[in-house]
Amino acid sequence: MGYSIGQAAQMTGLTAHTLRYYEKEGLLPFVKKSGSGLRVFSDSDIGWLQMIECLKGVGMPLKGIKQYIDWFIEGDSTLEKRLQMFKEQKASLEAQMAQLQKHMNKINYKINLYSKAVEKGSLALVQNDPELLKEKERVYGNEQH
Amino acid sequence: MGYSIGQAAQMTGLTAHTLRYYEKEGLLPFVKKSGSGLRVFSDSDIGWLQMIECLKGVGMPLKGIKQYIDWFIEGDSTLEKRLQMFKEQKASLEAQMAQLQKHMNKINYKINLYSKAVEKGSLALVQNDPELLKEKERVYGNEQH
DNA sequence: GCTTGACTTAAAGTTAACTCTAAAGATTAT
DNA sequence: ATAATCTTTAGAGTTAACTTTAAGTCAAGC
Numbered sequence: 001m002g003y004s005i006g007q008a009a010q011m012t013g014l015t016a017h018t019l020r021y022y023e024k025e026g027l028l029p030f031v032k033k034s035g036s037g038l039r040v041f042s043d044s045d046i047g048w049l050q051m052i053e054c055l056k057g058v059g060m061p062l063k064g065i066k067q068y069i070d071w072f073i074e075g076d077s078t079l080e081k082r083l084q085m086f087k088e089q090k091a092s093l094e095a096q097m098a099q100l101q102k103h104m105n106k107i108n109y110k111i112n113l114y115s116k117a118v119e120k121g122s123l124a125l126v127q128n129d130p131e132l133l134k135e136k137e138r139v140y141g142n143e144q145h
Numbered sequence: 146m147g148y149s150i151g152q153a154a155q156m157t158g159l160t161a162h163t164l165r166y167y168e169k170e171g172l173l174p175f176v177k178k179s180g181s182g183l184r185v186f187s188d189s190d191i192g193w194l195q196m197i198e199c200l201k202g203v204g205m206p207l208k209g210i211k212q213y214i215d216w217f218i219e220g221d222s223t224l225e226k227r228l229q230m231f232k233e234q235k236a237s238l239e240a241q242m243a244q245l246q247k248h249m250n251k252i253n254y255k256i257n258l259y260s261k262a263v264e265k266g267s268l269a270l271v272q273n274d275p276e277l278l279k280e281k282e283r284v285y286g287n288e289q290h
Numbered sequence: 291g292c293t294t295g296a297c298t299t300a301a302a303g304t305t306a307a308c309t310c311t312a313a314a315g316a317t318t319a320t
Numbered sequence: 321a322t323a324a325t326c327t328t329t330a331g332a333g334t335t336a337a338c339t340t341t342a343a344g345t346c347a348a349g350c
Binding site for chain 1: 195196199202203221224225227228231232234235238239241242244245246247248249251252253255256259260262263266267268269285
């Protein structure tokens with residue numbers, strides 16, 4: 001029900017250093033201190049850290065995450081802003097996933113190409129395989145490498 | 146068939162500064178210079194830049210990309226290494242996409258939650274909606290925020 | 291022939307997000 | 321109660337990937 005900074009670090013995969021850094025940046029305004037000044041993380045604090053990891057993972061900078069936390073603290077008057085923020089993150093996430101899928105197609109092409117090249121012992125011998133050229137045109141525009 | 150650094154910048158969405166920086170870092174070993182010392186980018190160089198963008202986009206650091214280019218220059222003796230590299234990038238990409246999907250689930254939950262909160266004008270009034278709690282448990286482990 | 295804008299180099303500066311250091315106080319195991 | 325370990329603070333250092341600066345060269349338009 002109350003975790004030390006070391007325990008919180010282990011639970012989240014972050015380091016104690018990073019947790020102090022996050023606190024300094026205003027990302028952990030709910031973490032309490034014990035009588036002797038030690039941080040005490042609650043389950044809710046761990047939940048916040050997991051939300052932070054999520055937002056960080058979709059590419060939000062720490063400043064943007066802090067904005068969300070500040071809105072949360074401000075209360076129900078910021079509900080629309082928070083909803084808007086999540087909608088924007090969803091759109092950004094969809095764009096990212098589409099981009100990654102394109103990269104995946106290119107990389108699959110390369111794996112195909114290099115698999116055949118390794119078989120033959122030569123890249124040049126394989127580059128003009130008509131089957132590969134067709135796939136290449138489908139995946140890329142019209143590149144090399 | 147030959148592009149100035151400014152044209153190459155426009156074609157790739159990078160800045161001329163960045164292209165010079167990439168060259169300095171060894172990522173553009175094939176770019177030629179004109180008699181007066183100006184860079185001349187070929188279509189193949191543009192293709193390399195697109196491959197660089199792809200690898201950067203899947204999270205490879207410039208050093209790793211340079212390694213690939215160095216292997217390419219070294220020739221067919223490095224075919225296996227290059228194949229291996231692309232296989233690793235594919236695995237990393239798959240992990241990333243799975244992670245992003247998890248984040249997407251959380252964010253969809255938040256959009257759902259905040260949509261209802263905005264409707265009611267209160268987050269607290271909505272937090273305990275049994276329908277939402279069920280979805281929350283499905284999406285998260287057991288968090289707040 | 292002069293201005294404007296693109297280009298050259300080398301090197302210093304910027305930003306985000308940590309990461310580490312030092313010196314001291316607190317907690318836990320034996 | 322004492323050694324080993326954990327935690328505290330403020331502040332300096334690190335890393336990747338640019339980004340800007342300074343000081344100058346080159347080419348095109350009027």
